[in-house]
Amino acid sequence: MSTTVAPLVIAFLGIVGTLASALMTQRLATKAKALELDQSARQRAEERQHETERALAEAVRACYVRLNTASLDYQSELNHFWHALRAGRVTDDVRTRLDDARREHRARYSEAQMRIPDDVLTVVDGVHRRLNHVYGVLKRLDSGAPSRWEDDESLDEAHQQVMGLWKQLTEMRRTMRRSIGATQGGP
Template structure:
């Protein structure tokens, strides 16, 4: 009877132990699956943020280059005395587009990149102001605001645009050797 009792108890206990072990394994599998899903969500969020930042950089770089080109075109027309309403409109459109992209960048890009972007933004707008004053017949306020001086600023501004582009590229992990 004792042996039969132990056999019955052993059978019941082994069933409970097997069930308990299966519950532990299942719990570990669920925990692992949940951790894996959380890691995947985190990876996707980082990837989406990186793509959004990259897109912001591309659009801002394009707007900066367009604005710079329109400043250069306007300078040549101003020097030749051939500024048209179309040129004025194109320059103003480039300025507005750049301002919109700059405003977007202010909300998205890291502070170290924003410092350079801000420097470019201010430089472009300074040249715009000088050219518009000269176009309006307003005499220069300072020595460096002559037609020739602003041309020098436009030409040397390529370096600032290049610096901005390199900082943006580093920010998104583009290796320098690809440049």
């Protein structure tokens, strides 16, 4: 019997070995495919994360451009208004241009409040407050209304304030450029 059983056992072991080999191969292939899919999913997630970060950085950069442009336009219109006021030639058109520049700046500032980092927003807040302060001074001088804060507002002081805005605008621009890596740490 052992001569009959031995070939059967060997045949049985051969069949089981063949079947086990196929199952092991299938299992290893499934694991390899799962690892490949996992790695691919991880890579897609990293790419999505990178794309999201890039889109956010681009949105901040675009916000900076719009805010910088609106701030410069506002300062320019304040300067233009001051010259018209000094010459006694303030017209409704000059007033409208200044008010439009102020509204555009306010819209860009509002956008920036929701989008830009806090350290940059601190600098932007200072510029925003200063632009609006100068606006108030010039409008009071235009209307002849008494000053609410200072007893000695004058055209000369207003001009110094308008010109003083350049320093703040320059610092704001530097801070924004540093924030997006467009410049080194220095001025």
